[in-house]
Amino acid sequence: MPLVGTRSVSAFEGGPKVSPLAGEQWLLPGCGILQVMYEIDADAITSLLPPALHPTIPPTVVFTITNVPESPVGPFVMAEAKVGSRSGARPRGLLVTGFVSTGAAADALGAAWGYPLRVAEVTLSKRYDRVSGRVVASGSRVLDMALMNPEPISGNDIQYLANLNVAQIERDRTWISRLVQSDPEFTFRSADRGGPHLEAFEAGAFGLAGAIPVFPVSASYAIADIQMPELRYVADPAKSPIAAVERL
Amino acid sequence: MKFGIFYEISVPRPWGPTTEYEVYQNCLEQVRLADELGFDQVWAVEHHFLEEYSHCSAPEIFLTACAMQTKNIRIGRGIVVCVPQFNNPVKAAEVAATMDLVSGGRLEFGTGRSATWTELGGMGADPDETKKTWDEWTRIIPKMWTQERFGYQGRAFSMPQRTILPKPLQKPHPPMWVAVTSPGTELDAADRGMGSLGLTFGGFREQEKKIAEYRRRIKHCEPVGSFVNEQVNTVNFLMCHPDLDYGAKAGQRLAGTFNYMAEQLLAARQAYPTRSYPNLGLLPALRREATSAPEGAIPEGLCIGNPDRIVEVIKNWESVGVDRINFLLNAAETIPQHEVLESMRLFAREVMPKFARTAEPVGAATGGV
Numbered sequence: 001m002p003l004v005g006t007r008s009v010s011a012f013e014g015g016p017k018v019s020p021l022a023g024e025q026w027l028l029p030g031c032g033i034l035q036v037m038y039e040i041d042a043d044a045i046t047s048l049l050p051p052a053l054h055p056t057i058p059p060t061v062v063f064t065i066t067n068v069p070e071s072p073v074g075p076f077v078m079a080e081a082k083v084g085s086r087s088g089a090r091p092r093g094l095l096v097t098g099f100v101s102t103g104a105a106a107d108a109l110g111a112a113w114g115y116p117l118r119v120a121e122v123t124l125s126k127r128y129d130r131v132s133g134r135v136v137a138s139g140s141r142v143l144d145m146a147l148m149n150p151e152p153i154s155g156n157d158i159q160y161l162a163n164l165n166v167a168q169i170e171r172d173r174t175w176i177s178r179l180v181q182s183d184p185e186f187t188f189r190s191a192d193r194g195g196p197h198l199e200a201f202e203a204g205a206f207g208l209a210g211a212i213p214v215f216p217v218s219a220s221y222a223i224a225d226i227q228m229p230e231l232r233y234v235a236d237p238a239k240s241p242i243a244a245v246e247r248l
Numbered sequence: 249m250k251f252g253i254f255y256e257i258s259v260p261r262p263w264g265p266t267t268e269y270e271v272y273q274n275c276l277e278q279v280r281l282a283d284e285l286g287f288d289q290v291w292a293v294e295h296h297f298l299e300e301y302s303h304c305s306a307p308e309i310f311l312t313a314c315a316m317q318t319k320n321i322r323i324g325r326g327i328v329v330c331v332p333q334f335n336n337p338v339k340a341a342e343v344a345a346t347m348d349l350v351s352g353g354r355l356e357f358g359t360g361r362s363a364t365w366t367e368l369g370g371m372g373a374d375p376d377e378t379k380k381t382w383d384e385w386t387r388i389i390p391k392m393w394t395q396e397r398f399g400y401q402g403r404a405f406s407m408p409q410r411t412i413l414p415k416p417l418q419k420p421h422p423p424m425w426v427a428v429t430s431p432g433t434e435l436d437a438a439d440r441g442m443g444s445l446g447l448t449f450g451g452f453r454e455q456e457k458k459i460a461e462y463r464r465r466i467k468h469c470e471p472v473g474s475f476v477n478e479q480v481n482t483v484n485f486l487m488c489h490p491d492l493d494y495g496a497k498a499g500q501r502l503a504g505t506f507n508y509m510a511e512q513l514l515a516a517r518q519a520y521p522t523r524s525y526p527n528l529g530l531l532p533a534l535r536r537e538a539t540s541a542p543e544g545a546i547p548e549g550l551c552i553g554n555p556d557r558i559v560e561v562i563k564n565w566e567s568v569g570v571d572r573i574n575f576l577l578n579a580a581e582t583i584p585q586h587e588v589l590e591s592m593r594l595f596a597r598e599v600m601p602k603f604a605r606t607a608e609p610v611g612a613a614t615g616g617v
Contacts, residue, residue, distance in 0.1 A: 001261060001580075002300060002512045037519060039369070056514045057299050057366055089511035091518060157521040193521045217369065218520045 004241060005049025005085075011096070011207070012050050012237040013177045015167040016110025016117075020248070026112075026228040030189070032067040032124055033222045034133045035160070036145045036196045037084075038213035047210055049094060050237035052179065052244035053085040053164070060084035061211050062093050062161060063145050063198070065133030067124040068105075068226075076105035077122040078115070079135045079143055081206040082161060087181075088241045093161035094179070096207030099135050099142070113228065114167030114180030116207075131192070131221040137205055144199035147192070147219035155188020158220050166207075169234060169248070178234040178246075184226045191222040249566050249603040251595075252289030252324070252574040253282050254483050257304040258509060260580035268303055274585045276313060278577055281589055283318035285596035289356060290314055291324030291445075291574055296334070297370045300580060301509040308343050315351035323351055324574075326445060327358035327427045330385035331378050333371040334362065337385045337405055341392035341412055348416040355416065358445050359386050360427035365519035375522045380404065386424065386440060390473040393421040420474035425481065430526060438462045441471030446482040451549060455482070456568035463569065479571045484551045486575035487583065488595040492554040495591075498583060499552020506579035551575065555598035562603065 038061055045059045064080045078100045082093030099120040100106045109115040120137035132146035162183035168175040196219035203211040235244040259271045279290050292307035292314075304310065311323040325347070328340050348355040361378035362368055368375050381404045388405070392398045392412040399409030416422055425445040426437040437444045444462055446455075459480050466478050485503045489495030516525040549565070551558045551573070565573060577588050 002509060003261070054512055057297070057512055058369070058514065060514065060519070084514070086512055089508050091511075153521055154523060157517075157523050157526075159518050159521075161518075191521070215369070217365065220521045 002054045002086075003046050005051050005053045005055070006046040007048060007050055009050055009177070009238045012166050012179070015165070015177070016114055017168045017170070017175055018114045018180055018231070019111050019170075020231045021112045025230055026072060028068050028071050028226040028228065030069055031224055031226050032126065033160075033186075033224060034065045034124055034131050034145070034147060034219075035158070035221075036063045036147065036198065036219045037061070037217040038063075038196065038198060039215040039217060041212040041214050044210045044212065048083045048208055049085055050179070052235045052237045052239055052241055053087060053092070053094060054241055056084040056086060056091075060217065061208070061213060063133075063143065063201070064160075065122065065124045065135075065145075066226075071105070073104040073108045074102065077101040077124055078105065078109070078117065079120075079122045079133065080163075081143065081201070081203075081208060081211075082163065083208065083211070084161065085164070086241070087164065087235055087245060091161055092164045092181070095163050095165050097166075098206070099137055110167070113182040113231065114165035115163070115182070116166050126221070130194070140202065140205070141200050142202040142205035145201075146197040146199070147221050148195040148197050150192035150194040150221060153191050153193050153220075155186070155191040155222055155224065157193075158188070158191055158222055160186060164235060177237060179237055180231060181233040181235070182231070183229050185229070186222070186224040186226055189223040189225070191220060193218065193220045195219060249562065249570070250288040250572040251600065251603075252287055252291060252322075252572060253278065254326070254574035254576050255290070255292040255304060255310070256295065256302040256506075256576070256579075257292070257310070258301055258506070258578075258580045259303045260300055271303070271581060272310070274578075274581070274588075275310070276317060277585070278588060278592065279314045279321065280317050281592055283321040285592060286600060287321055287592075287596075289322040289324050289572070289574065291326035291356070291358070293326055294329050294334075296367045298364070298366060298513055301513060308347060312347055312350060315347065315354060320354075322354045322356055323347065324356040324425075325358050326356075326425070327360035329362050330359050330382040331361055331368075331371070331373050332381060332404060333373040334367075337389055338392065338407065338412055340385070341389045342414070344389075344422065345393060345414045345416040348418055348422055349414055353417040355418065355422040356425060357389075357422045358425040358427055359442075363429055363516055363525065365514040365516050368516055369519070375516050375520050376524050377404065379524050386426075386442070387472045390421050390424065394474055423477040423479075424473050425477065434458050434462045435465055438465035439469050441466060441469040441473065441476035441478075443477040443479040443481060446480065452564050452568050455565075455570070459569035480569055481572040481574060482565065482570050483574050483576065484549070486558075486577055486591060486595060487552040488555060488558055488591045488599065489587075490554060490594065492557060496546045496553045496557075498587070499550060500546070502576070502579055502582050503547075503550060503552070505582045506576060509580060555594060558595065558599050559602050562599065566603070
């Protein structure tokens with residue numbers, strides 16, 4: 001049996017209370033998405049994940065900063081650090097804590113899709129020699145990353161992980177902890193790849209204490225329209241990967 | 249139709265001091281039995297770092313052991329990773345020739361390029377380069393076998409003239425194959441006059457189209473070797489049991505375990521944006537096949553169940569143009585060894601005789617000793 005997460009399920013309690021949107025989901029046009037992947041120290045291969053998830057081999061963290069110029073709650077920039085994992089046989093990225101530039105976006109993304117976000121200064125900037133993203137939370141730089149020397153590729157060559165967001169759902173009038181699956185669809189307008197570079201990462205700020213990036217893997221930057229999904233699945237963090245997934 | 253067995257050599261956790269030893273010994277016992285029962289070939293993969301899924305990083309050693317313990321079964325190097333961070337073309341040619349000599353001319357030579365970030369990243373290989381180096385190696389290795397002295401100045405590999413020794417026993421050289429996981433690689437095989445070593449399943453209809461196109465293209469190929477090896481080899485699971493229901497359930501458990509372990513790996517495409525890996529390779533195809541049937545039904549293309557069902561499945565594969573089927577017999581020791589051996593015996597007794605030998609394919613005929 002493949003390895004499974006060993007982290008206490010108490011680490012997955014709390015998170016936003018989800019009230020899924022009824023009807024049409026958000027379409028977010030012209031978003032800029034910077035993604036940087038690193039392998040992390042194998043000592044943390046199981047300690048970041050709940051029993052409901054398998055680690056990838058090798059273990060990874062995927063950093064994503066998304067600039068959303070238009071949305072029902074106005075423009076915002078969101079930063080995530082997701083642990084590469086498998087829900088049974090399905091590839092997923094576990095998001096314990098992320099950051100977003102506005103309170104309205106934090107509330108809306110949390111309520112509709114379970115994104116566990118704190119408000120911080122999140123920026124994404126594009127130059128000809130690099131695309132860089134930064135998060136400053138409570139005066140501290142918790143993430144600073146870049147794609148160096150961008151070169152054009154096809155958007156079809158980029159793969160994004162579906163999220164498992166640490167959140168709460170209501171069942172029998174009680175709020176319970178669940179990992180909420182969010183798998184937006186992307187329509188690419190342009191894409192680049194380049195060298196991954198990580199200047200700063202405070203793992204504890206993202207709820208990932210012990211995640212030590214040790215080896216750069218890849219970096220991409222895309223302009224895409226994002227269709228936010230209708231929620232369908234959640235996972236019980238306490239159960240085994242085979243038994244954890246539930247239909248919402 | 250020819251039958252073979254195929255090894256990833258998966259080793260389940262927990263890993264005790266002798267777990268790998270026991271799994272290897274089980275595999276060798278299966279190979280000895282396969283030889284006695286008349287299976288035609290045994291193939292072993294080359295994988296690195298793939299925890300539990302495949303502990304087969306030195307297949308040339310395993311296959312040499314197989315050759316030393318058997319008399320007739322052909323040994324398939326499936327595949328040599330044609331990427332300089334993994335291997336060296338001179339060494340690959342030398343090892344293959346030695347295996348052919350010590351086995352008495354029983355080598356089948358598979359080529360490929362790896363499909364996981366786990367391996368490519370671990371070895372420090374550039375995913376953009378693998379298809380190009382594979383292409384270059386497949387053209388020079390047969391020349392290393394057949395030319396007395398070989399020298400070459402290429403893109404990713406160059407060497408001054410040297411005598412590469414030993415030479416294979418099979419003349420002009422062993423049959424050459426390409427591992428086919430990505431769509432379109434079967435056409436790469438055809439264009440180069442190489443056998444298609446299919447590592448995906450797919451339904452009968454999907455495979456029929458691919459095989460027809462392979463056969464059409466290979467007629468106009470420019471062979472990289474000294475002869476055209478027009479053959480279609482595919483992989484399947486085998487669980488043959490007198491009781492249909494038991495065999496099907498055990499077989500589905502085997503397929504499901506294999507698939508589940510495969511999905512824990514990090515495919516090249518999942519980690520690194522590149523057009524060199526346009527899809528996820530073997531893994532999604534396996535999952536599709538293992539889960540393609542409605543609840544309670546047996547996936548149509550899998551050789552699991554009782555002999556009657558398996559005969560029907562193989563007839564279907566034969567009708568769409570498959571020349572050889574290689575069976576995965578176990579995954580993570582899910583099936584007890586005695587049941588694996590009984591499954592092989594029952595298959596040999598009741599299924600194999602239904603598939604009379606046809607004439608030798610072109611490649612095997614000209615590639616023999």
